[in-house]
Every structure is written in structure tokens, then in C-alpha cells.
Amino acid sequence: MTVERLLPDQDARDLIELTRDIADKELARRVDEHERSETYPEGLFATLGAAGLLGLPYPEEYGGGGQPYEVYLQVIEELAMRWAAVAVATSVHTLACYTVFTHGTPEQRDRWLPRMLAGELIGGYSLSEPQAGSDAGALTCRAERVADGYRVTGNKAWITHGGIADFYALFARTGSGSRGVSCFLAPGSADGLTFGRPEEKMGLHAVPTTSAHWDGVLVDADRLIGEEGQGLQIAFSALDSGRLGIAACATGLAQAALDEAVAYAKERQTFGKRIIDHQGLGFLLADMAAAVDTARAMYLDAARRRDAGLPYGRHASIAKLVATDAAMKVTTDAVQVFGGYGYTREYRVERYMREAKIMQIFEGTNQIQRLVISRDLAK
Template sequence: MTVERLLPGQDARDLIELTREIAGKELARRVDEHERAETYPEGLFATLGAAGLLGLPYPEELGGGGQPYEVYLQVIEELAMRWASVAVATSVHTLACFPVATYGTDAQRERWLPDMLAGRLIGGYSLSEPQAGSDAGAIACKAERVEDGYRVTGNKAWITHGGIADFYALFARTGEGSRGVSCFIAPGAADGLTFGRPEEKMGLHAVPTTAAHWDGALLERDRLIGEEGQGLRIAFAALDSGRLGIAACATGLAQAALDEAVAYAKERQTFGKRIIDHQGLGFLLADMAAGVESARATYLDAARRRDAGLPYGKHACIAKLVATDTAMKVTTDAVQVFGGYGYTREFRVERYMREAKVMQIFEGTNQIQRLVISRHLAR
């Protein structure tokens, strides 16, 4: 189903149409093959970059698309309706560009942002560690200051595009405590940087997720973004925006599951009529549709607050929580609509259900979202 979108102007409408065209031609025809074979879609992100879809929410003077977050997130949702792995990786790339775009010097922006925002350099986000996921303050990977820059030693985990990305927004310890973490833009091919084998994941198979090992790799001094000790502030500011990206991914995935379920329910017949005409099944689909629309409205509300310069951290957490919980429920219900067939790999809904699960986990688990929301309320 084509989602009818309320968009701020003709340029935004043209951008959505372009996204739908690319998603229909490039994503829809390749998704099943790559997800089943667990192979990376070579050249696809270059296509998205050439179309201008990898730098949308950043200012045009920095090389971006100059689009409000309200529009950018609807582009992400359109991609997720066709291919969740690609939408998630696009959101992560946008997240990885955030430190340079927001906290970098003019020289750093001039050096890296044009290629980043054009998609000539694809980014990964390297915050988590084996013992520091939700507790980012427990980061142990060290960046020791030396004469030529910083020597990085330690392990990172759960890196989307790990081993493939051209650069990583890396967070490493330069001092003690929560103010002892710093942010770096690290090259993907640094001497002393190696990656583990891709994780054997439940879903999102086409884009690898890996661990990384830093064995004394040297980063030049100008790869420090912001000031020493500013890393967690940068990381958390980026994650407020990144959570909205995941909310849009989850909404697109839920919409895809709803579309498949409705199409099947119109064709499948039992007891002499279409199953969608049985009230029990029809009501289930109605609840699924209400959930998808509510998730979309929630992330758009947070995006509009961001675009208006209003505080939106709490709303980003709510959007991530609502959209990903909705995606899990809607995809599970879609499998139920298909009955036994939904449990087979003949239909996409079983993949949608597997893909939805991780969205409740990354960019801050939904338990962490509840914790953050409750802290906002306590203030």
C-alpha cells in the first residue's frame, strides 16, 4: 500500500516519489535474495548516495540535503517498507555523520562531510562494548594521547556495517569517569584495527554487525571531534536523533507487515468468505492499522519538535519505544493472519517478525527508554 503522506512542500513530495522509485526498482528486487543468502548488497549504498538519500537532514551548505527531520524520517520509513536492513544502515550512517556535522571544526567539516553526506564514505557508529551496552559510561576502550595523536586499544561491539564502513564514529576513554570519554572519526582501514566475523543474527542479515579490536592503532590528533571528555555528550545527543531513525524503520517494517497481511486476508477464504470478512480477523487487522498509524504520528511529532528547535529527547525515547513495540506486535500478528504459512519462509512475514525484535534492543533497549522517560518525568 502507498502511504498517503502530509509533506511540507513540493520538494518533499518529489523526494518521497524518488525514494519510492528507487525502493521499487533497487530494493524490492534484491531484498529476498540477499536476506536469504546473508550477502551484502554491493553498490546499493552508492546508488542511495548518488540519489542524495544519505545526507538528507544536514544543511545544504555542509553538503547535505537540507531537509527537515520530518521529511528525512519519512524517507527512512519508505526504505524500511522495502528493506529493513538498508533502512537501519542508512539511519546508522546518518548517526555516524552527526559528530562531525554538529561538533566538528570548520576544517573537519570541509575535509570529511562532503564525502560522508554524498555517500562516498559510508559510516558506522562504534559506541557499545562487550561490557558497555546500555551503560555507556562503562566504556573501557582507551585512546592514549601520544606525540602523533592517540593510540587506541580495546574492543568494541555491535557495529552496524562493521568491517565494511569507510569510517566510524568511535567513542574511547581518554580520562576517568563519565567525562573521560572522547569522540573520534576513525578510518575504517586503520593499521591495528581488525574486525570479528559477522554476528549470526536473528534478522537484518544483509548488512553485517561485527565486533572490532583496536591494537594500538594510531589516530591523528585532528580526528578528535569536539574536546577531550566531551564524548558521551556527543554520543547521547546523536542518539536522540538516531532513536527517531529507528522509530521510522520500525514503522516502515510494521507497515510492510500490515500490507502483506491485508493482501493475504483479502485472498484467503474460509467457510465461504474471505478471512478479512470474519470479524475476529478483521478486528485484528484494524488494531494493526491503528498501531502503525499511531507509531507514525508519534515519531512525526518528535521530529517536528526537533525541527522547531524545541526539546525533543523525551519524545524521541517515546517514539522509539512506541514504534518498536508496535512493530513487534504487528509483525507477530501478521504471522498469525497467515496461519501455518506465516511460520514458513515462503512468505516474508516471518522475516519481518525476526527483524522487528532487534529494534526493541538497539539504540537503547526499550527498558532504557522507559528509564529515560521516567527521569524526564521526575524532573
Template sequence: MDVDRLLPTPEAADLIALTREIADKELSPRVDEHEAAETYPEGLFTTLGEAGLLGLAYPEEYGGGGQPYEVYLQVLEELAARWAAVAVATSVHTLACHPLNSFGTPEQKERWLPAMLAGETIGGYSLSEPQAGSDAAALNCKAERTEDGAGGTAYRVTGNKAWITHGGKAGFYALFARTAAGSHGVSCFLAPGATEGLTFGKPERKMGLQAVPTTSAHWDGALLEADRLIGDEGQGLQIAFSALDCGRLGIAACATGLAQAALDAAVEYANERTTFGRRIVDHQGLGFLLADMAAAVDSARATYLDAARRRDLGRPFSRQASAAKLIATDAAMKVTTDAVQVLGGYGYTRDFPVERYMREAKIMQIFEGTNQIQRLVISRGLAR
């Protein structure tokens, strides 16, 4: 069922209506086939880009939608309610655009940002490494200054990266690599996906989100031009962490959309299925379970919107972003698990989507910082 949303403008309401129309036409009919076959939805992100859905949170002067974050996140939630993998990849693309938009020079933005925001080139976020997930300061992948062969400066990148959404498919990557020792020795680069010396591993065999690949990457002395450096040398972790606050809100919205889909499926089934001469929704034990599920979804949505509105007002929102990610993803795990319970034996089969929702919900508690890391961020904020 359509969520009754409180939106800031009539334009935002029109955007949500457009998103629902596109999602129902382009995502809903394809999701089961691609997730079951683990095949990539070729052309789908081009369609989303042409509709203006891949640059909503960015400035209109570079081709973005100029929308507040509270609106962008609700668009993301609508996508996730139809196809979680596509919504997560959209969130990652938005995350990958953040370094250039927030820390790039005017010349860099003019050169690369319009194509990125239009979805002509899709982005990946390359921060994690095999031994450095939550501990980003432990990065080993190196970017060393060298000559470019034409009298100029370049960076030679060597090392391994891991857990890259859209790995091997993206046209660019927000790459974080070490240019010096210490926590202030990590830098950010806008790396082309077709860089010579960059190769990708086989897609990970995941529990869910199988239609969009997640891979490792190997940089074998690949050269990046000096103007691919975003911000200053050593500013990488600052850039990464500022982007992750926004990314955590994206995942919170995706988790809420996934939970909403599970709730809708459970309510529909409970209204149709009968036992002992009554619809199962009319049995108090099940009705109360559905009520708890609905309350969890509403709470998740309210929490991420509170953080987004703080961001839109220019107020600090890091702690609220972590809280939103924690609450929304834990809610998604519980609601999807309960949806399987509502459907009983049918919920455990692939004839209904709730078993997939349950599998997809688990990763939401892990990426963009595990929920244990979110608790650490929140507690540190309280200590300060």
C-alpha cells in the same frame, strides 16, 4: 500500499516519490535473495548516495539535502518498508555523521563531511563494548595521547568495541574511547575504516537484518591523528547522547516502515484468501485484528513525527524521541507477530516475508537503547 502522508512542501512529496521509485527498483527485487544468503548488497549504498538519500538531514553547503527531520524520517520509513537492514544501516550512517556535523570545526567539516553526505564513504557508529551496552559511561576502550612520529600529537587506541552495524564495511566510524577516568573522560573520534591496527570480528549470527554485517572491532594500539578528535576531550558522552536522540527517531521510523510492510502483506492475504465462502478479511475476528494492526502503525508514525517536528523547531525532544522509539518498536513487534497469525501456517514459512519481518522486528526493541532504557529516560524526564 502507499502511505497517505502529510508532507510540508511539494519538494518533500517529490522526494518521497523518488524514494519509492528507487526502493521498488533497487531494494524490493534484491531483499529476499540477500537476506536468505546473508550476503552484502555491494553497490547499493552507492546508489542511494548518488540519489542524495544518505545526507538528507544535513546542510546543503556540505552536500546534504537540507531536509527537515520529519521528511528524512519518512524517507527512511519508505526504505524500511522494502528492506529493513538497508534502512537501519542508512539510519546508522546518518547517526555516524552527526558528531562531525554538530561538533566538528569548520575545517574538519570541509575536509570530511561532503564525501560522507554523498555516500562516497559509509559510516558506522562505535559506542558499545562487550561489557558496556546501555551503560555507555562504563567504556574501557582507551585513546592515549602520544607522538605521531613527526613531532606532532596523535592518539593511540587500544581496546574492544561491539555491535557495530556495517563493521568491516564502513569507510569511517564515529568512535568513542576513554581519554581520562570518569564520566567526563570519554572522547569522540572520526576514525578511518582502514586504520592500521584496527581489525574486525566475524559478523554476528543474527536473527534478522542478515544482509548488513554487525561485528566487533579490536583496536591494537592503532594511531589516530590529533585532528581526528571531534569536539573537546571529555565531550564524548555529550556527543554520543545528542546523537542517540536522533538515532532513536531513525529506528522508530524503520520500525514503522517494517510494521507497515507487515500490515500490507496481511491485508493483501486477507483479501485474497477465502474460508467458509467468504474472504477472511470479512470475518469480524480477523478484520478487527487487522484494524488493531493499522491503528498501531498509525500511532507509531504519529509519535515519531511529533518528536521530529519538535526537533525541527529547535525544541527539546529527548523524552519524545524515547517515547517514539518505545512505541514504534513495540508496535512493530506486535504487528509483525499478528501478520504471521493472519497468514496462519503460511506465515510460518519462508514462502512469505512476514516471518522475516517478525524476526527483524525483535532487534528494534533492543538497539539504540533497549526499550527498558527508553522507559528509564521517559521516567527521569517526568521526575525532573
């Protein structure tokens, strides 16, 4: 179904129509093939970049779209309604660009942002490690200062677009304690940087997630973003925005599952009438619709606070928590609506259910979101 969106102006309405056209022509027709064969959609992100969809929340002076976050997130949701893996990778790319835009020098912004926002350079986000996921302060990958830059040694994990991205927002230890982590814009083709085989995941098969090994990799000094020791501050501020991206992805995925379930319930008949007309199943679909609309309202509220310059960290965590929990429930219920057919790969709902699970985990698990929310309440 086409979601009726409350958009701020005609430019935003035109952008959503452009997104829907591209998503239908380029994503919807390719998603089943690539997810089943677990193959990367070569050229697709270049297409999205050429259409201006990879730099929407950044200023036009750098080649961005100059769009408020509430519009950008609705574009992400539209992409996720067709292909969750592509929407997630787009959100991660935006997250990687955030580090340069918010903490880069004017020279760094001029040098890198135009190509990033145009999709000529695709980004990854490299914070997590095998033993440092939610506890980012425990990371051990080190960046040692040398005469011509930094030597990076250590292992990273759970990198979306790992081995494919052109650059990584890399967080490595330059000192001790929570103030001993720094942020770098690391090139993806650096000598000594290698990647593990793609993780064998439950879902999001078309875009690889890998580990990375940094074996004394030289990173030029001018690729330090912000000041030494500012890395965790940069990472956590970026994650507030990234959580909104995941909330939008989850909402789009849940909307897709709801649409499939409603369409099937209108066609399938039992006991002489459509199953949607049986109150028990009709009420289930009503609860699914309520969950989707609530998730959308949550991420839009947080985005509007962000656009207004208000504090929004707690609201971003709430949006991520509500939207991803909703996606898990809605996709599970969609399988139930299909009955035995929902458990087969003939229909997309089983894939939606698998894809929803990771959204409760990455960009901070939903247990971490509850911790963020409760700590904010305790202030």
C-alpha cells in the same frame, strides 16, 4: 500500499516519489535474495548516495539535502518498507555523520562531510562494548595521547557495517569517569584495526554487525571530534536523533507487515468468504493499522519538535518505544494472519517478525527508553 503522507512542500513530495521509485527498483527486487543468502548488497549504498538519500537532514552547503527531520524520517520509513536492513544502515550512517556536523570544527566539516553525505564514505557508529551496552559510561576502550595523535586499544561490539564502513564514530576513554570519554572520527582501514566474524543474527542478514579490536591503532589528533572528555555528551545527543531513525525503520517494517497481511486476508477464503470479512480477523487487522498509524504519529511529533528547536529527547524515547513495540506486535500478528503459512519462509512475514525484535534492543533498549522518560518526568 502507498502511504498518504502529509508533507510540507512540493520538494518533499518529489523526494518521497524519488525514494519510492528507487526503493521499488533497487531494494524491493533484491531484498529476498540477499537476506536469504546473507550477502551484502554491493553498490547499493553508492546508489542511494548518488540519489542524495544519505545526507538529507544536513545543509546543502556540505552537499546535504537541507531537509527537515520530519521529511528525512519518512524517507527512512519508505526504505524500511522494502528493506529494513538497508534502512537501519542508512540511519546509522546519518548518526555517524551527526558527530562531525554538530561538534566538528569548520575545517573538519569541510574536509569530511561532503564525501560522507554523498555516500562516498559510509559510516559506522562504535559506542557499545562487550560489557558496556546500555551503560555507556562503563566503556573501557582507551585512547592514549601520544606525540602524533592517540593510540587506541580495546574492543568494541555491535557495529553495524562493521568491517565495511569507511569511517567510524568511535568513542574511547581518554580519562576517568563520565567526563573521561572522547569522540573520534576513526578511519576504517587503520593499521591494527581488525573485525570479528559477522554476528549470526535473527534478522537484518544483508548488512553485517561485527565486533572490532583496536590494537594500539594510531588515530591522528585532527580526528578528535569536539573536546577531550566530551564524548558521552556527543554520543547521547546523537542517540536522540538516532532513536527517531529507528522509530521510522520500525514503522516502515510494521507497515510492510500490515500490507502483506491485508493482501493475504483479501485473497484467503474460509467458510465461504474472505478471512478479512470475519470480524475476529478484521478487528485484528484494525488493531494492527492503529498501531502503525500511532507509531508514525509519534515519530513525526518528535521530529517536528526537533525541527522547531524544541526539546525532544523524551519524545524521541517515546517514539522509539511505541514504534518498536508496535513493530513487534504487528509483525507477530501478521504471522498469525497467515496461519501455518506465516511460519514458513515462503512468505516475508516470518522475516519481518525476526527483524522487528532487534528494534526493541538497539539505540537503547526499550527498558532504557522507559528510564529516560521516567527521569524526564521526575525533573
